[in-house]
Amino acid sequence: MDLSLNEHQTMLKNAAANFMERECPKNVLLQLDKHETGAPPELWHKIAELGWLGMLIPAQYGGSGSSFSDAAVLYQELGKGPLPGPHLSSAVLGALTVLEAGSEEQRRAILPRVADGVQVLTLAVLEPERRWGPDAVQLTAARSGGTFTLNGLKVFVHDALAATHFICAVRTTPGSSGAEGISLALVDRSLPGVSVRPLKGFMGWVGEVRFDGVQVPESSVLGALGGGWAALDRAIERALPILAAYQVGGCEAVFQMSVEYSRTRIQFSQPIGRFQRVQDHIIEITNAMDAARWVTNEALWKLDAGRDAASSVHMAKVVASDGYYTACNHAHEVHAGIGVSWEYGLNLHTRMSRTLYSHLGDPRYHKRRMAEALL
Amino acid sequence: MDFEIEYSTEQERFRAEVRSFLEANVPAAMVTTAAVESYTAEQYRMQRDLGRKMGVRGWLYPQFPQEYGGGGLDLDHVIILDEELERLGLHLPPYYDSGGKMGGPTILVWGTEEQKQHFLPPIFKGEVRTWQLLTEPGAGSDLAGVTTRAIRDGDDYVVNGQKVFVGSNNGAEWMWTIAVTDPEGPRHKNLSWFMIDSSLPGITMQPLELLTASGGEAGSASGEKQSVFFDDVRVPANCLVGGENNGWTVASTHLEVExxxxxxxxxxxxxxxxxxxxxxxxxxxxxxxxxxxxxxxxxxxxxxxxxxxxxxxxxxxxxxxxxxxxxxxxxxxxxxxxxxxxxxxxxxxxxxxxxxxxxxxxxxxxxxxxxxxxxxxxxxxxxxxxxxxxxxxxxxxxxxxxxxxxxxxxx
CATH class of the missing domain: 1.20.140.10 (Butyryl-CoA Dehydrogenase, subunit A, domain 3)
Structure with a gap:
């Protein structure tokens, strides 16, 4: 047993931490908070040049073919910002979905461009009045000759405004339900009939995508017709611990902020960290962070070692989503007034923790998936 | 024990009176939605208008004595007013008036007769809107640790300092605040309360961007919060309420309401x-x-x-x-x-x-x-x-x- 980072991972962690410190200090993160996509082109190009968008893409498709554990080291550092932008949507969820679902030809065509950051992918799955799962997919793709025509609405699509292409879950078998009859269509955002708009509120970079008579060629369907959900589910199971690592990074940042504040904020002539009620909040943050960290680390190891990871990856999403949410709540109680001021920066994490809580299914959904694996 | 509020004939008569008054005086555009960010100056103006009309009838601060501009009404009638406003998505008072809600009762308990006559009627009749200013950058939970100073100089106190997380938007006529009047005095025996005219020279405000401005307290939504700066503000000595350096004792009434x-x-x-x-x-x-x-x-x-x-x-x-x-x-x-x-x-x-x-x-x-x-x-x-x-x-x-x-x- 060895639970430490290896030399390569330590170097990657330091490089990512240095990048965040240099390129994304707090004032930049606050600017990004108000940016339409969270990823201005110059920043996105820097991330692509570092090879970070190709980590999970095998070398033959233009990436570096790193392990899940390696990629998670990077994402944990990005989560500390938190650095917004479509990196998770495109380079993790998008790339893994193309790898799982796409034909060899599609992989060769798409993945190098994802690794270069030229093509930006995101999943478009959820629809109005639906919860995460195959029944969320109702949007129809009617076939006529070699063309599919898409009509319908996708909501709460992460990074919808940053994406150049949507991996849209559609029903290609009329009258099908559940996981059967779902296909994944790669839809160029610039096609006629595609319209995208941001959805505002206490969440970040989430949008609505409307498909109004959008015509895509049959070759845009990733892999086998009707087998889309199974491939998507396999891809998501591999992506979940990376997302969880990003949430662990978020926990670490609010932990650091809270500990620092407990030492420097003086009330009643002493640092507030001397008060047990304040200590209790920081202990809860610590526990949320470490629970998420170790559940996530083990899930990553299982993926990399080729072990059965089904219950672990879903558990990582459960514990990290709840943990990040919980950590932010306690951090707000440590900080009180200053914590809710925009300039302080804690709000960036709070909003991210809410946004990611429902992403790809909330903890209840993933507990059901754990039960399927364990019972 | 009886949880059912039984309404007497008199109460039902009062309810009908209140309801018809509100129907005539509450334009639909006055009621704010949850999205306090969209709270407009025009809505605020309408809420103040309603406040003044209610004030004339003693309905704005109904439970306070008539001699000071309140309604002198008992619990039975206050409940009716609360319920009828609530029906329309409004509260008592129908605008953010923290300094009135907490400073009003405090002055009633701790003010001199002259101060009660001077300060209470404008608050209770809705002629002024008042914000409370307690928190400072260095004094949140530790309210007694405020450092804003109010130093006696002739017939005035000269106020210097900064308060944060104050009020809402659209300004206030008066400011209800606590400050250090004896910098050498022991903790808890160095503070005093003041009701300050916010148009005095030397007072400036700066809005704060927060996750939300309103904290979900019962009361009307506030659009934003302010930092308030006092720079050599000369406040007449008769604006000190409850005795010099007696502010911590006086604070118990304010804080009980809060x-x-x-x-x-x-x-x-x-x-x-x-x-x-x-x-x-x-x-x-x-x-x-x-x-x-x-x-x-x-x-x-x-x-x-x-x-x-x-x-x-x-x-x-x-x-x-x-x-x-x-x-x-x-x-x-x-x-x-x-x-x-x-x-x-x-x-x-x-x-x-x-x-x-x-x-x-x-x-x-x-x-x-x-x-x-x-x-x-x-x-x-x-x-x-x-x-x-x-x-x-x-x-x-x-x-x-x-x-x-x-x-x-x-x-």
Whole structure:
């Protein structure tokens, strides 16, 4: 047993931490908070040049073919910002979905461009009045000759405004339900009939995508017709611990902020960290962070070692989503007034923790998936 | 014991009078939605107009004595006013008036006769709007640690310092604040309260960008919060209320009101909006209210909000029936804050992303739900953190020692 980072991972962690410190200090993160996509082109190009968008893409498709554990080291550092932008949507969820679902030809065509950051992918799955799962997919793709025509609405699509292409879950078998009859269509955002708009509120970079008579060629369907959900589910199971690592990074940042504040904020002539009620909040943050960290680390190891990871990856999403949410709540109680001021920066994490809580299914959904694996 | 409010013929007559008055004087455009960011100057002007009209009738601060501009009304009538305003989504007063709500009762208990005659009628008749200014950058939970100074110089006090998390937008005529009047004096014996005309030279304001401006306190929404700077502001000496260096004693009345001691009979609009949404919307092709998970989550939320309501109702009764109180105010405050924060997650479990959006196509309860997601966080600190409320409860219950503190005097 060895639970430490290896030399390569330590170097990657330091490089990512240095990048965040240099390129994304707090004032930049606050600017990004108000940016339409969270990823201005110059920043996105820097991330692509570092090879970070190709980590999970095998070398033959233009990436570096790193392990899940390696990629998670990077994402944990990005989560500390938190650095917004479509990196998770495109380079993790998008790339893994193309790898799982796409034909060899599609992989060769798409993945190098994802690794270069030229093509930006995101999943478009959820629809109005639906919860995460195959029944969320109702949007129809009617076939006529070699063309599919898409009509319908996708909501709460992460990074919808940053994406150049949507991996849209559609029903290609009329009258099908559940996981059967779902296909994944790669839809160029610039096609006629595609319209995208941001959805505002206490969440970040989430949008609505409307498909109004959008015509895509049959070759845009990733892999086998009707087998889309199974491939998507396999891809998501591999992506979940990376997302969880990003949430662990978020926990670490609010932990650091809270500990620092407990030492420097003086009330009643002493640092507030001397008060047990304040200590209790920081202990809860610590526990949320470490629970998420170790559940996530083990899930990553299982993926990399080729072990059965089904219950672990879903558990990582459960514990990290709840943990990040919980950590932010306690951090707000440590900080009180200053914590809710925009300039302080804690709000960036709070909003991210809410946004990611429902992403790809909330903890209840993933507990059901754990039960399927364990019972 | 009887929880049913029995309305007498006289009360029903009063209700009819209030209702027809409000129907005639509350334009629909006055009522703010949950999205306080859209609160307009025009809405504020309408709310002030209504306040003045209510003030003339003694309905703005109905429970306060008529001789000072209040209504001299008993609990039976105050309940009717509360209920009728609540029906329209308004509160007493119908605009953010923290300095009036907390400074008013404080002046009534601690002011000289001359001060009561001078300060109370404009507040109670709605002629002025008043903000409270307590918190400073270095003094939050530790209110006694404020450093804003008010130093006597001839017939004036000269005020210097900074207050934060103040008020809302559209300004206020008066400012109700606490400052150090004896820089050499011992802690708790160096403070005094002032009612300050906000048009005095040397007062400037700067808006703060927060997660939400309104903390979800019972009362009207506030659009934003301000930093207020005092730079050699000369305040007439007769604006000091409750005795020089006696401010910590005087604060007990102010804080009792702020800590929930006067209670609340309001309903939970957030809960009504959520239940209504679940009754009228589907999830995965069947009514939301048929889903076992959602049913359980809704009942979790119902239990917590009912306890909040009952604590508020109890405190409302105790305050207006002038019954003995100890820890009840901070208990209400602590429970409300704790459960509102906890329930943000319950609501997101029920609604998913719908809980988070203000988009007109997808928002729930006209935006009350998304607002609650933010207000549940922000609301944990105004008027004292949960930790401070627990500390006060412990002192008043007598945990570990005989009770060390009494509830503040509400007059």
């Amino acid at each position: 800590h929930g001691g006067t209670g609340n009979i309001g309903r939970s609009r957030m809960r009504e909006a959520l239940f209504e949404h679940c009754r009228t919307h589907q999830l995965d092709g069947r009514p939301m209210t048929e889903d076992p998970d959602i049913r359980e989550l809704l009942m979790d939320l119902y239990v917590d909000t009912e306890i909040t309501r009952l604590y508020g109702l109890r405190n409302y009764y105790l305050a207006y029936a002038k019954k003995a109180r100890t820890y009840e105010g901070p208990q209400y405050s602590a429970h409300r804050k704790t459960s509102n924060l906890k329930l943000t997650r319950t609501v997101q479990q029920i609604l998913g992303y719908y809980a988070l959006t203000t988009d007109p196509e997808y928002l729930v309860g006209e935006g009350h739900i998304e607002f609650m997601q933010r207000a549940g966080i922000v609301g944990t600190h105004p008027g004292g953190t949960i930790e401070v409320q627990k500390l006060i409860m412990a002192r008043r219950i007598g945990i570990g020692s005989t009770p060390r503190e009494k509830a503040g005097d509400l007059g």
